[in-house]
Amino acid sequence: MxxxxxxxxxxxxxxxxxxDNPNERVTTSVIADRMDVSAASATNMFKKLAEMHLLVHMxxxxxxxxSAGEKIALETIRHHRLIELYLAQALDYPWDQIDAExxxxxHAISEEFEDRIDKALGYPTIGxxxxxxxxxxxxxxDLGYLRLSDLAIxxxxxxxxxxxxxxxxxxxxxxLGLQLGTRVEVSKRAPFSGPLQLKIDADKEExxxxxxxxxxxxxxxx
Amino acid sequence: MxxxxxxxxxxxxxxxxxxDNPNERVTTSVIADRMDVSAASATNMFKKLAEMHLLVHMxxxxxxxxSAGEKIALETIRHHRLIELYLAQALDYPWDQIDAExxxxxHAISEEFEDRIDKALGYPTIGxxxxxxxxxxxxxxDLGYLRLSDLAIxxxxxxxxxxxxxxxxxxxxxxLGLQLGTRVEVSKRAPFSGPLQLKIDADKEExxxxxxxxxxxxxxxx
DNA sequence: GCGCAATTTTAGCCTTAATTAAAAAACATC
DNA sequence: GATGTTTTTTAATTAAGGCTAAAATTGCGC
Numbered sequence: 001m002x003x004x005x006x007x008x009x010x011x012x013x014x015x016x017x018x019x020d021n022p023n024e025r026v027t028t029s030v031i032a033d034r035m036d037v038s039a040a041s042a043t044n045m046f047k048k049l050a051e052m053h054l055l056v057h058m059x060x061x062x063x064x065x066x067s068a069g070e071k072i073a074l075e076t077i078r079h080h081r082l083i084e085l086y087l088a089q090a091l092d093y094p095w096d097q098i099d100a101e102x103x104x105x106x107h108a109i110s111e112e113f114e115d116r117i118d119k120a121l122g123y124p125t126i127g128x129x130x131x132x133x134x135x136x137x138x139x140x141x142d143l144g145y146l147r148l149s150d151l152a153i154x155x156x157x158x159x160x161x162x163x164x165x166x167x168x169x170x171x172x173x174x175x176l177g178l179q180l181g182t183r184v185e186v187s188k189r190a191p192f193s194g195p196l197q198l199k200i201d202a203d204k205e206e207x208x209x210x211x212x213x214x215x216x217x218x219x220x221x222x
Numbered sequence: 223m224x225x226x227x228x229x230x231x232x233x234x235x236x237x238x239x240x241x242d243n244p245n246e247r248v249t250t251s252v253i254a255d256r257m258d259v260s261a262a263s264a265t266n267m268f269k270k271l272a273e274m275h276l277l278v279h280m281x282x283x284x285x286x287x288x289s290a291g292e293k294i295a296l297e298t299i300r301h302h303r304l305i306e307l308y309l310a311q312a313l314d315y316p317w318d319q320i321d322a323e324x325x326x327x328x329h330a331i332s333e334e335f336e337d338r339i340d341k342a343l344g345y346p347t348i349g350x351x352x353x354x355x356x357x358x359x360x361x362x363x364d365l366g367y368l369r370l371s372d373l374a375i376x377x378x379x380x381x382x383x384x385x386x387x388x389x390x391x392x393x394x395x396x397x398l399g400l401q402l403g404t405r406v407e408v409s410k411r412a413p414f415s416g417p418l419q420l421k422i423d424a425d426k427e428e429x430x431x432x433x434x435x436x437x438x439x440x441x442x443x444x
Numbered sequence: 445g446c447g448c449a450a451t452t453t454t455a456g457c458c459t460t461a462a463t464t465a466a467a468a469a470a471c472a473t474c
Numbered sequence: 475g476a477t478g479t480t481t482t483t484t485a486a487t488t489a490a491g492g493c494t495a496a497a498a499t500t501g502c503g504c
Contacts, residue, residue: 029482
């Protein structure tokens with residue numbers, strides 16, 4: 001049986017495999033860190049998941065999802081993102097609270113529930129923070145956005161996605177007026193990995209740390 | 223910590239204590255039966271819950287919730303009934319499917335979620351099957367309905383509540399046109415605990431087994 | 445009021461998913 | 475290329491919550 005713990009591990013592994021740099025190995029310690037468990041717990045689960053053929057475990061080297069494991073990860077992520085969007089749109093949840101709520105609900109809903117909120121939302125393909133929502137068949141689109149921290153100076157762009165991993169950071173972004181669809185332009189970049197000077201919606205100017213800019217994804221515009 | 227299992231036990235005990243005949247003791251075997259676990263499992267949990275002061279365990283005699291236990295039971299029941307109503311009203315779930323879905327979701331939602339669906343539903347006091355919804359403070363109304371199986375012959379009445387425990391029975395009721403608000407009248411009662419002859423909405427006449435009639439609650443009307 | 449049947453509890457074990465501590469392997473530094 | 479540090483794995487526990495089988499208790503029938 002696929003337990004909640006299994007779904008959580010597979011989801012984390014998937015996100016790391018397809019995250020920041022996709023060629024980096026997904027190791028015991030990285031997963032242990034993300035999931036807030038000991039390294040030994042992660043190893044135990046890796047062995048169990050390998051036996052279930054949901055991933056391949058290369059001892060001391062890391063893990064890689066099988067297509068069966070990836071399928072479950074994508075189903076879980078689909079649940080998560082549909083629930084997030086539903087909370088935001090139908091129940092008017094604030095931006096920074098939907099992730100935590102969805103983390104619990106994603107394991108509790110049925111296929112029926114998934115289908116009904118999918119329909120109620122009009123079969124969305126983009127989630128509340130701009131992430132692609134996997135299809136029921138397990139397809140996921142690569143939206144190919146640029147990190148705001150990598151945006152060229154003077155290049156106007158629109159915020160298309162933000163990382164949902166830190167609620168406090170989301171509240172901070174909102175306070176600055178940085179949301180999906182917001183128009184931004186980097187006007188200056190301080191040396192030594194210093195903050196960006198950012199034009200927001202062409203009317204405000206703010207200084208933004210690289211850590212935050214790294215978690216904002218934009219689309220350049222003409 | 224209050225686990226899902228604990229909430230489920232407390233909910234079942236509460237429902238039995240306040241159910242069909244409230245003076246009957248809530249025993250190991252009755253709970254084991256309702257929860258589909260062995261009697262030994264129920265005893266184990268009784269001991270644990272007694273240690274947590276959520277109930278009083280009188281060995282070989284049964285259990286009785288403390289006010290702390292009752293509070294948790296009522297919170298769980300409130301969650302359950304709000305979710306059921308939300309599924310039915312906002313997501314157009316059919317009558318017979320909401321109980322199963324709510325059984326899982328009731329343990330996963332936050333207070334925030336509870337408050338938001340409560341508001342979205344307009345602070346309802348009656349659930350999807352006509353049950354009273356406990357308040358946030360743990361008050362629950364006794365609606366004092368009559369079982370259809372006890373309704374006097376020739377006495378017109380309106381269906382106010384149905385038992386949600388059996389989805390198949392709910393589908394059967396719906397097929398017969400028996401829903402909340404439906405007007406009924408018993409026109410004949412077969413001997414030896416036989417079926418009732420029932421006038422439905424003054425236009426249909428059906429024969430109804432006592433088992434079903436026992437699970438329908440009505441309000442007599444003038 | 446005795447004996448038997450039904451119910452309840454106890455005892456012991458299983459599974460899941462976590463833990464800590466110790467051993468093993470990999471990596472980095474000189 | 476030896477050595478020390480870091481990472482990973484192994485081994486042994488723990489805590490929930492379930493199970494079966496056996497023992498204890500209750501209560502019913504006569």
